[in-house]
Amino acid sequence: MAAPTPLHGNELIDCAKANAKDGIEAAATLCGYSGDIVTFERELHSAAQHMGIKLEGFQDLVKTTEVPQPIGIDVIPETETVL
Template structure:
């Protein structure tokens, strides 16, 4: 659910990270900035700086753990029985 007011600080960074895979438009909307991408980018940059994060692009917020979790949600492939390979 999108925030009704623009998020700031760690809440903004957390929300942006959670929506980074969906792109900047979706992340901005979900974080309460609607279609004001410039304001979203500026506030995100400020929030990251205050947390000592070196982030130049939204996709840099995606961690290795996020990628592992995404990969881990795939389909399980196994034989129907223990005697089949």
């Protein structure tokens, strides 16, 4: 559900991170900026700077929200007594 008014500060950062995988247009709309990408990015940078977060661009949010994939393989026994 889109925010009824543009979000700012911590709420904007949280909303943008939560919707980063859907793209910048969707994130801007859901954060209350109705597709105004320029204002959304400006406010996002301002909020990040105010909070002391280094944010080069919107793509940085996509990188931080990706879930790392486990490395290795699963070993599952064929039966309860045989590995």
